[in-house]
Amino acid sequence: MGGMATAERRGQPARVDATRNRERIIAAAREAFVEQGPTVPLDAIAHRAGVGNATLYRHFADRHELIHVVASYSLARITEQAESALAEETDAFEALRRFVHRAADERVGALCSLLYEGFDKNDPHVVAARLRMEAVVTELMDNARESAQLRPDVGIGDLMVAITQLTRPVAGTACVHVERFMHRHLQIFLDGLRAPARSELSGTAVTFEELETR
CATH class of the missing domain: 1.10.357.10 (Tetracycline Repressor, domain 2)
Incomplete structure (x- = not known):
């Protein structure tokens, strides 16, 4: 039981980080689209958001x-x-x-x-x-x-x-x-x-x- 609770606690920060990364990507994409239009490179959006390309593609196909x-x-x-x-x-x-x-x-x-x-x-x-x-x-x-x-x-x-x-x-x-x-x-x-x-x-x-x- 204690091990399960510990696993849940370990999982919670990961979910919080994933949510924050998603929010950063959305905010960065919005800024990039405003400045450069919808064809801005996705790696530029990832860089602006402070995440790697793999993280961006984990959230958005x-x-x-x-x-x-x-x-x-x-x-x-x-x-x-x-x-x-x-x-x-x-x-x-x-x-x-x-x-x-x-x-x-x-x-x-x-x-x-x-x-x-x-x-x-x-x-x-x-x-x-x-x-x-x-x-x-x-x-x-x-x-x-x-x-x-x-x-x-x-x-x-x-x-x-x-x-x-x-x-x-x-x-x-x-x-x-x-x-x-x-x-x-x-x-x-x-x-x-x-x-x-x-x-x-x-x-x-x-x-x-x-x-x-x-």
């Missing part, structure tokens, strides 16, 4: 699996930011503003390609994650609209397009340079969302479903 996990992680983080803003902010537009800036910090524009390369959009887990995010962001926008702070002619697709475009690296520049102006330009965009509207928008509000059309 191939690039596709790693991309899927990183994209899933980012989607979950964005949704959590929306849920936190919804629960913690008493002012409806401030909740929306907070979400927009926190979602930008996830660098969804730079990671956007992962959502196509790494996701099977018909996978039940992916569908559930997308619906969860869509529901909470829609609620944020509905609350701001009902409080007469958000102009009525914008949709969730409009919001997500703006966040995506304003967090992409500018062509011909290093990706890190986007940090210099990202939040500044997002604030200009948010001011344009406020009611009453100062102009009439062309076309119609963009839906979330339209963004998924390839």
Whole structure:
């Protein structure tokens, strides 16, 4: 009995180390994908994470699996930011503003390609994650609209397009340079969302479903 307990204690640190290594790899991969795109060499990701190539492949069979996990992680983080803003902010537009800036910090524009390369959009887990995010962001926008702070002619697709475009690296520049102006330009965009509207928008509000059309 004592020997079994000792074996279990020996196994616990190994599991903790494995979990930490996995988390390091995911974090390193996300940073590398933001900076260099989804084709960054996997050995460069392992080096950044401080693990060997064998450790990376023990956790992720191939690039596709790693991309899927990183994209899933980012989607979950964005949704959590929306849920936190919804629960913690008493002012409806401030909740929306907070979400927009926190979602930008996830660098969804730079990671956007992962959502196509790494996701099977018909996978039940992916569908559930997308619906969860869509529901909470829609609620944020509905609350701001009902409080007469958000102009009525914008949709969730409009919001997500703006966040995506304003967090992409500018062509011909290093990706890190986007940090210099990202939040500044997002604030200009948010001011344009406020009611009453100062102009009439062309076309119609963009839906979330339209963004998924390839």
